[in-house]
Amino acid sequence: xxxxxxxxxxxxxxxxxxxxxxxxxxxxxxxxxxxxxxxxxxxxxxxxxxxxxxxxxxxxxxxxxxxxxxxxxxxxxxxxxxxxxxxxxxxxxxxxxxxxxxxxxxxxxxxxxxxxxxxxxxxxxxxxxxxxxxxxxxxxxxxxxxxxxx
Ligand SMILES: [Zn+2]
Numbered sequence: 493x494x495x496x497x498x499x500x501x502x503x504x505x506x507x508x509x510x511x512x513x514x515x516x517x518x519x520x521x522x523x524x525x526x527x528x529x530x531x532x533x534x535x536x537x538x539x540x541x542x543x544x545x546x547x548x549x550x551x552x553x554x555x556x557x558x559x560x561x562x563x564x565x566x567x568x569x570x571x572x573x574x575x576x577x578x579x580x581x582x583x584x585x586x587x588x589x590x591x592x593x594x595x596x597x598x599x600x601x602x603x604x605x606x607x608x609x610x611x612x613x614x615x616x617x618x619x620x621x622x623x624x625x626x627x628x629x630x631x632x633x634x635x636x637x638x639x640x641x642x
Contacts, residue, residue: 522553522562528584535570535577542568545581554591555627556598563590597637605638 527548534541544566551564565587570577591598601623608614608622620634 521560523559525562526564528563528565528587530565530568530582530584531586532568532582535572535575536580537577538570538572538575540570540572540575542577542582543571544568549581549583550587552591552596554596554598555601555629556590557600557604557626560627561590561598563587602637602641605641609638 529544530542532542545568548564549567552562554561554563565584567581567583569580569582572578589599592602595602604622605619608619612618614622616635616638617631619638620629620631623629623634624631
């Protein structure tokens, strides 16, 4: 009997299953649905009233300190095909203030993490405890946000 050596990845049992998470992830349901419209009402080129595109943009779920929101914007454009404004997709500034591009956490959450960390000198555990009292978040995810954003 030879000495056992640790298995290499390629030597895993052929029937080895893919790793399954310890817990099934919680499904989160947004508490409110908000569709934003551009604040600008008229075309920058010809001055006519803007109309909305048929499709929504930035359709995503954002965790804020006040709850989980489902947000999207309906971009606007000029109705005249010959106007340069007809090709524009004008978005809502208010929607852009909700969360950074690509983030599912609102600026209010990110600002709170920064304030706890920089001003209160909170540890990762304390930051997690604070966030977890407001919405479901794992300790590792709280740590990730704290480390990668500040
Ligand atoms: Zn126009």
